[in-house]
Amino acid sequence: MTDPVLAVTMLGIFILIVFLGFPIAFTLMAMGLGFGYYAYFDADLMWRTLGRLDETAGSLETFSAWLGGFFNNRIFDLFVNQSYTVMSNQILTAVPLFLFMGYMVERANIVDRLFNTLNIAAKRIPGSMGVAALLTCALFATASGIVGAVVTLMGLLALPAMLKARYDTSFASGIICAGGTLGILIPPSIMLIVYGAAASVSVVQLYAAAMFPGLLLAGLYIVYVMGRSILQPSIAPRPAEGEIPDISTPRLVWMLITSFLPLAFLILAVLGSILGGLATPTEAASMGALGGIVLAFVYRAMTWQRLREAVYLTARTTAMVCWLFIGSYIFSSVFSYLGGEKVISEFVQSMNLTPLTFLILAQLIIFLLGWPLEWSEIIIIFVPIFLPLLEIFEVDPIFFGVLVALNLQTSFLTPPMAMSAYYLKGIAPPDVRLVQIFKGCMPFLAMVFITMALVYIFPDLVFYLPEVFYGR
Template sequence: MTDPQIALMMLGLFIVFVFLGFPIAFTLMAMGIGFGYYAYFDEGRMWRSFNRLTEDAGWWDQTSLWVEGFFNNRIFDLFVNQTYTVMSNEVLTAVPLFLFMGYIVERANIVDRLFSTLNIASRNVPGSMGVAALVTCALFATATGIVGAVVTLMGLLALPAMLKARYDPSFASGIICAGGTLGILIPPSIMLIVYAAASNVSIVRLYAAALLPGLTLVGLYLVYIIGRSILQPSVAPKPTKEDIPDVAFGKLMGMVLTSFLPLAFLILAVLGSILLGLATPTEAASIGALGGILLAFIYRAMTWQRMRESVYLTVRTTAMVCWLFVGSYTFSAVFSYLGGEHIISEFVQSLSLEPWQFLILAQLIIFLLGWPLEWSEIIIIFVPIFLPLLAFFNIDPLFFGILVALNLQTSFLTPPMAMSAYYLKGIAPPEIKLTQIFSGVMPFLVCVIISMALMYAFPQIVFHLPEAMYGK
């Protein structure tokens, strides 16, 4: 077999192992080292150690020289260097800080206050409870960026309230599932940080580029919720005084000041300091983490147990992302050295695709990968395969990254592997069936596809803010 054929076999075996359920980070590292040993094998280096063996050498010396000879391969140097490169990456330093901010905010009892306030404030809007749930999801998802946490917490908080208000179970479930995924698109998004590290695109420009597409998607969701509530009032009945009590204007303003504004100010302070160049993403994430702790103390929700849980979850998730990067870098370096990247590039170029056709093909592949894989695995492992082809098709990596971020919304919403639906099913009342959740999610999936079509048709939705703030 030729080296490129071995590279393709390497990629095929990896996909097989993923579907068999092997841990992805360790599978990447194992396959990278295993195939890399073949790729970088240097017989001369190995025998230089073996030639030092003598007949009168003791068993310990003989064993040491054999071990030295076996490990005298450049793949081990590569693996160590890749590990150091990932762990010292300044962009990735922001990941644990943003995660910590999210976990602290999640445990600060802010979300229930926020949902109650928005519920009362929007009571005269058609589908008011659904609107309040979506806006709460959007703010909370933006602050945390953790889909499972947002869907689970909002499922415990908002779903029972909507069911009690006689909302259609499918409609209510779809709102929570769709709203919970917004955190991987709307800045400060951890997914965009990971994409920036993988593609070497400026994270500041990515954040600016993601704002309008994120708001566009939220707007489409709101149009659907309000529009369907007007056209089909039975799915979202107008709330009674028992569902949402009357509150004096002054008291409502006080509720807004104590629930909505603190979280909104924290998000705007973090995002604004990045976009205006007042702080790097890492520095802004540090401010956000400190702000999350202060909010928890102000709301009297900070306990030693909650702090321990937040630190543990932050370390666990950060370790997963970093070791995925280490495995991916090692795997991709060996894959490229064997000629796999070149043969894929040649194949795609031979198809004589137009840029828009390549974009659709790439997004379709990412859409299908979203069924069995998490967003982190897609961004770290598979997106780098497409990145070298962007220059050939004259596609801006910034534009491609925003399309991927939009596309990954679908990975959480598309049956049969819609993870947000499974998160919600895990805490929903027993009478809520998984098929009901799936049917409620489908209209929001259409909204995502419409938003992607708008990005294709009007690229300035992506480029306007970065160009206005930082130039072309």
């Protein structure tokens, strides 16, 4: 078996093992070490190690020599070097800080107040409760970037309220699932940090590039909810008289100031310092983490138990991402050394694709991968396979990254592994069926595809802000 064939076999076995349910990070490391041992094996070096034994050597010395010969393989040096590379990556330092900010905001008890305030403020709008839920999801998802936390919290808070207001179950479920995923697209997004590290592109420029597409997608969600509510009033009835209290304008303004402005100010301060060049993403994330703690104190939600939970969840999620990076680096290094990337590159070039058809093919593959895999695994493991092809097809890696970020919204919404649907099902009332949640998610998938088409047709949606802030 030639080395390129072995590389393709390595990739196929990995996909099979992942589908069987084995932990992905450790599967990557095991596959990389196993195939890498063959790839970097040097028989002469092993025999030279054994040749240093004399005839009087005992069994212990012989065993030690064999052991030394076995571990005298460059794959183990690669493992150590790649682990150190991940630990010393300055870009990834922002991940635990943004995660900690999100977990602290989640525990600040600000979201229920924000939803209630927006619900009162938007009560005259068609589908007012759905619009309020989407705005709350978007703001909270942007502050936290943790899809599971947003969907779970909003499912506990907004779903019972919408069902009580006689909203259609599928419609209400789709709103929460779709709104909860916006945090991986709208900056400050952890997903964009991970993509920036994998693709070696500027996270700051990625943030600027993703701003308009993210807001466009959120806007299309709101337009869909309002339009569907007008065309089918039965799925989102207007609130009955007295169902939502009438309050004076000064009191409503005060409610908005105390619920909306603090969180919005935190997000804008973090984003503004990054886009304005006042701070790196890591520095801005550290200030955001401090801001999350301050918000928890201001809203009298800071306890030792909540702080411990936030630290624990931050450490656990960060460890998962970093182990995935280590495994992916080892796997991809061996895969490339065996000639796998060259095989894929030659195969794609032989198809005589245009840049458009290449983008469609790449996004289709990522869309299909989103069914069984989560975004972190797709970004760290599979997206790097496409990166060497971008230069061949003259595709900007930042433009490609924004399309991927949009596409990965679907990985949370498409069965069978629609994680947003499962998060919501876990806390929804018993009579809410999983099929109803899936049905509610489908129209929002159409909004994602429309946004991707608009981004391709009008690329300035991606390039305008990076050019304004940083030049071409």
